Amino acid sequence: MDNERAWSIRRVVLSVLFLVVVAVPLYPELFGLDELTPFTQLVAFRPQALALVLVLALLMLVRRGWRLAAALIAGLALTGGALTAPRHFSDARPAPADSRVLTIMVANVLGGGANAGDVAEVIRRRKPDLVSLPEAQVDVREEIHAHLQGLDYNGYTTQPSKAVESATSVLVASSLGAVTFDPEQGTTFGHILVTGGTLGDIRLIVYHGFPPLADAVTTWKQDLQAVRTWCAQDPPTVIAGDFNATVDHADFRHALGGYCRSVAPTVGRGLDGTWPADQPAILRTQIDHVVVSRQFEPGSFTTYAIPGTDHRAVVASVAIARNVGS
Numbered sequence: 180m181d182n183e184r185a186w187s188i189r190r191v192v193l194s195v196l197f198l199v200v201v202a203v204p205l206y207p208e209l210f211g212l213d214e215l216t217p218f219t220q221l222v223a224f225r226p227q228a229l230a231l232v233l234v235l236a237l238l239m240l241v242r243r244g245w246r247l248a249a250a251l252i253a254g255l256a257l258t259g260g261a262l263t264a265p266r267h268f269s270d271a272r273p274a275p276a277d278s279r280v281l282t283i284m285v286a287n288v289l290g291g292g293a294n295a296g297d298v299a300e301v302i303r304r305r306k307p308d309l310v311s312l313p314e315a316q317v318d319v320r321e322e323i324h325a326h327l328q329g330l331d332y333n334g335y336t337t338q339p340s341k342a343v344e345s346a347t348s349v350l351v352a353s354s355l356g357a358v359t360f361d362p363e364q365g366t367t368f369g370h371i372l373v374t375g376g377t378l379g380d381i382r383l384i385v386y387h388g389f390p391p392l393a394d395a396v397t398t399w400k401q402d403l404q405a406v407r408t409w410c411a412q413d414p415p416t417v418i419a420g421d422f423n424a425t426v427d428h429a430d431f432r433h434a435l436g437g438y439c440r441s442v443a444p445t446v447g448r449g450l451d452g453t454w455p456a457d458q459p460a461i462l463r464t465q466i467d468h469v470v471v472s473r474q475f476e477p478g479s480f481t482t483y484a485i486p487g488t489d490h491r492a493v494v495a496s497v498a499i500a501r502n503v504g505s
Contacts, residue, residue, distance in 0.1 A: 190244065190247060191247065193248070194247040194248035194251055195251070197248045197251070197252070198248065198251040198252055198255065201232060201252050201255065202255060203218070204218060204221050204222070204228065205222075205225060205228055205229065205232065205255070205259065206222075206259075207219075207221075207222055208222075208429040213428070213429045213430070214396055214397075214400060214430070215396070216393040216396060217393075219391045219396050219399075219428070220391060220393075222425075222427050222428060223424075223425045223427060223428065223464045223466070224462075224464055225259070225263070225425075225427040226263050226427075226450060226464075227461065227462065227464075229256045229259040229260055229263065230256075230260075232252055232253075232255065232256040233253060233256035233257070233260070235252065236249045236250075236252045236253035236256060237249075237253070239252075263450075265444070265449075266426070266443075266444040266447070266448075266449025266450050267447055267448075267449060267450050268447055269444065269445055269446060269447045269449070270446070270447055271445070271446040271447075271476075271477055271478050271479065272476055272477075273476075274476055274478060274498035275476060275498060275499070275500040276500075277500070277501055278476070278498040278499060278500050278501060279498065279499050279500075279501050280478065280496055280497070280498045281308045281309070281381075281417065281496070281497050281498075281499070282305060282306065282307040282308050282309075282494065282495070282496045283307055283308065283309050283311070283383075283417060283419045283469045283494070283495050283496075283497065284301065284302065284305065284307035284309070284310045284311065284419075284492060284493065284494045284495075285310075285311045285313075285419050285420055285421065285467050285468075285469065285492065285493045285494075286298050286301070286310065286311070286312055286313075286485060286488070286490070286492035286493075287312075287313040287314055287387075287420075287421045287467065287488060287489075287490035288312055288313070288314055288315045288319055288323075288485075288487075288488055289314055289487065289488035289489055289490070290314045290316070290319075290343035290344065290346075291314075291315070291316065291318070291319040291322075291343070292487040292488050293485045293486070293487040293488035294485065294486045294487045295319065295322040295323045295325075295326055296326050297485050297486055297487075298312075298323050298326075298485055298492065299323050299324075299326030299327050299328075300326075301483050301485070301492050301494065302323070302327060302330065302332075302350070303327065303328065303330060305494045306330070306352070307352070307494060308351070308352045308354070308355055309349065309350070309351050309352070309355075309373065309383050309385075309417075309419065310332070310349065310350040310351075311347075311349060311385040311386070311419040311420045312347065312348040312349060312350065312385075313347055313368075313386075313387035313420050313421040314343060314344055314346060314347070314387070314421075315336065315346055315347070315348035316336065316338060316343065316346040316348070317336045317338075317346075317348070319346075319348065320334050320336055320348035320350065321334070323350070324350065330352075331352070331353035331354075332350040332351060332352055332353065333350070333351050333353060333358070334348060334349065334350050334351075335348065335349050335351075335360035335362075335371060336348040336349075337362035337369045337370075337371055338369075339364065339368065339369040344368065344387075345367075345368045345369065346368075347368060347369060347370065347371060347385055347386075347387050347420070348385075349371050349373060349385045351373060351383075354377070355376045355377050355378060356375070356376030356377040356378075357375060357376050358373050358374065358375045358376035358378065359373070359374050359375040359376075360372075360373060361373075361374070365405050366386070366387075366388070366389075366401075366402045366405050367388075367389040367398055367401075367402055368387045368388075368389065368402075370384055370385060370386045370387070370405075370420075371384070371385040372384055373385065380414050380415060381414065381415045381416075381417070381499070382414050382415070382416050382417075383416075383417045383419070384409060384416065384417065384418045384419070385419060385420055386406070386418050386419065386420035386421075386422065387420050387421050387423075388402040388403060388406075388420070388421065388422045388423045388424060389401075389402045389423065390423040391423060391424070391428075399423065399424070399430075400430050403422070403424060403430045403431060403433075403434040404434065406418060406422070406431075406434040406435070406439075406470070407433065407434040407435075407436060409439075410434065410435060410436055410438040410439035410470070410472060411436065411438050414472075415472055415474040415475065415499055415503060416439070416471070416472040417469065417470070417471050417472075417475065417497065418439070418468075418469075418470040418471075419468070419469045419470070419495075420467070420468070421466060421467050421490065422466055422467070422468050422470075423466050424466060425464050425465055425466055426441060426444055426449065426465070435470065438472055438473060439470050439471060439472050439473070440470070440471065440473075440477070441468045441469070441470050442468070442469045442470070442471060442477040442478075442480050442495040442497060443465060443468065443469075443480040443493075443495070445477040446477050446478065446479060446480050448480040448481075448482075449465065450465070451465060451480070451482050452464050452465050452491075453465050453466060453467040453482055453490055453491045453493060454466050454467065454489060454490050454491070455489045456484065456485070456488065456489050456490055456491045457489060463491075466490075467490055467491070467492075467493050468493075469493065469495035469497070471497050474499055474500075474503050475497040475498065475499050476497065476498045476499070477495070477496075477497055478495075478496040478497055478498055479494075479495060479496045480493065480494075480495045481493065481494050481495075
């Protein structure tokens with residue numbers, strides 16, 4: 180009896196320890212490890228990891244001695260799944276009456292690797308008000324513009340260093356009027372602030388966040404801090420680009436705070452992965468976002484395949500009451 184009781188205690192302890200081992204890479208922020216490699220990188224694929232853990236739990240049920248551990252990690256996976264589900268099942272709210280709708284596109288063109296004609300085709304199809312083009316140098320932006328076949332867009336590019344990755348371009352529909360382009364610093368790759376014209380108080384920010392490389396997590400975090408600063412300010416704000424972060428990153432959620440939200444999860448498209456585009460959909464994660472302040476009502480979010488780049492392009496629509504930001 181003593182041996183049986185000792186084994187039971189041992190099984191409980193081992194099961195709890197196993198739960199902790201599984202929980203650490205799934206939820207490193209609970210253990211203060213979310214800004215350490217490899218946890219920063221792994222957490223970007225949390226939805227896929229939760230599915231794998233659930234499958235593991237089901238397989239472990241075959242062995243009687245593993246059933247407690249299986250139940251614990253199944254509970255962890257199911258809880259995580261319940262927290263993730265709203266990203267897929269949320270519905271867009273109706274746009275405010277007499278609202279103004281803006282259509283925003285993001286396409287990381289991989290330093291010119293993307294097929295300019297395919298990028299232009301999405302622009303022709305959706306006619307966005309603003310096109311955010313991370314990793315697009317001047318020649319790439321002009322090549323895309325040349326394919327637009329009569330559509331009237333104004334372009335601007337900033338490139339704070341010789342690295343192709345630091346180039347960020349924007350195309351703005353002429354319907355927005357005589358907007359002002361301000362290539363601001365404060366982020367590693369720089370960013371472009373678009374104001375004026377018919378935007379009124381609305382500001383559009385074209386953004387490319389530094390990736391969370393093993394030796395550059397601090398830089399990644401600092402870039403996201405700039406997003407938090409913009410979100411906490413008063414003007415109605417749209418931030419569009421490659422954030423190199425997902426909603427599973429605590430730093431990204433902290434950047435949004437209670438002031439901004441990413442359009443995709445708000446309209447049930449939060450599991451539509453955008454990178455790496457050459458992998459099956461189940462293996463992709465969403466790092467390309469259109470982020471809006473609370474004055475905006477998210478409307479739609481769609482992704483598009485673009486040959487030659489490792490990102491899918493995204494197009495989102497957002498609405499704002501005409502008496503806000505005018």
